[in-house]
């Protein structure tokens with residue numbers, strides 16, 4: 001049983017991540033929800049790093065033995081998952097209200113909720129807490145059980161969706177004196193662009209003309225032109241790093257943003273969520289098939305290794321590519337030096353490439 005607080009229309013319109021690691025793509029195809037992804041997703045074998053008037057390509061595929069990323073919006077992944085669930089006939093309730101958990105310590109946890117005005121109770125074998133950072137699941141774990149680690153950042157991302165063909169075949173990550181910029185895309189007709197802004201920035205201060213002017217100056221490169229188009233969505237995303245562990249309490253298992261958040265610079269949030277639920281699904285299957293709880297018992301530890309790798313990579317990419325307003329010229333020179341090293345050393349570039357395309361998804365059978 002899946003309980004979702006929002007409407008189907010809301011979930012299918014929500015614009016978020018767009019870069020799928022190789023392992024995420026493989027998992028979605030294996031799960032039978034990869035047809036549109038394979039037909040419409042854009043496979044990228046590289047990314048560009050732009051700084052100090054230079055542009056360098058990091059050849060992801062060549063550096064990782066052929067592993068790549070696929071640009072396919074999270075919105076589209078969500079649509080595909082909802083369609084597959086609807087086709088299966090298994091229950092998925094939208095607009096479930098007042099979801100609450102009880103008794104996760106015991107072997108029959110109870111999930112209560114309201115739907116279409118009526119109160120309901122579910123008695124479950126186990127509960128997968130996949131309800132995001134602000135959801136109810138993590139908060140249902142009694143105080144003193146979870147350890148948490150957190151880091152804030154003195155900036156946010158202003159993101160726009162623009163109806164114009166991307167001005168680049170591959171993503172461009174730019175560090176500029178005025179701040180970070182990213183040229184991404186959702187399809188051959190739709191561009192997704194981001195700018196570093198102050199965390200308390202108001203959207204009203206960013207009319208379209210200002211967004212384009214800032215993107216032009218931060219992404220500038222000799223002989224390259226940024227194509228502009230109609231902006232259909234504009235939002236500001238705060239940046240935060242957060243980890244809660246263990247990702248299990250009794251019969252409740254946390255997955256995705258419910259347990260951890262990364263700044264989006266490393267494109268890891270959605271990929272970590274898919275890796276968690278892949279590991280959890282396999283552990284649950286194993287438990288029902290064999291009665292062995294080994295997979296469930298090892299779930300948190302197995303996920304945490306990947307989570308912390310993604311935490312470090314996302315933090316590292318973020319501090320290298322953003323301009324910290326509190327930083328001095330020394331910090332600026334360190335970041336430039338790191339970028340120059342990455343773009344001149346195969347070993348350094350391989351480190352970025354391996355992390356960007358993602359580590360392989362851990363299996364229950366793996367030790």
Ligand SMILES: Cc1cc2nc3c(=O)[nH]c(=O)nc-3n(C[C@H](O)[C@H](O)[C@H](O)COP(=O)(O)OP(=O)(O)OC[C@H]3O[C@@H](n4cnc5c(N)ncnc54)[C@H](O)[C@@H]3O)c2cc1C
Nearest residue numbers: 004005016017099131132135256257264267268269270273
């Ligand atoms: C605005 C924004 C932009 C982002 N951009 C990027 C990006 O560019 N790149 C990237 O890698 N990552 C990005 N992320 C992060 C990425 O989208 C998340 O890491 C990913 O969505 C995590 O998936 P999840 O399933 O764990 O959580 P979610 O996608 O948040 O899903 C949780 C679901 O639970 C539902 N829910 C919440 N509370 C309840 C409740 N009490 N009862 C029932 N249902 C509930 C929510 O409505 C939601 O549908 C972005 C996130 C945001 C918010």
